Amino acid sequence: MRGRVMRALDPEAQEILTGAEASCPQFEAFFARFARAPIPAVASMVQRRH
Numbered sequence: 001m002r003g004r005v006m007r008a009l010d011p012e013a014q015e016i017l018t019g020a021e022a023s024c025p026q027f028e029a030f031f032a033r034f035a036r037a038p039i040p041a042v043a044s045m046v047q048r049r050h
Contacts, residue, residue: 006014022025 009017
């Protein structure tokens with residue numbers, strides 16, 4: 001899933017995600033749970049590459 005998410009982000013957002021991953025040894029487990037939360041995605045909340 002990480003690769004798919006990273007490819008969808010612009011370079012600045014990729015840096016932010018990489019920094020977040022490095023900040024917490026349990027980040028992968030947190031993200032896996034967070035990514036499955038039943039919250040509808042809003043396009044304006046995600047920076048995507050065009």
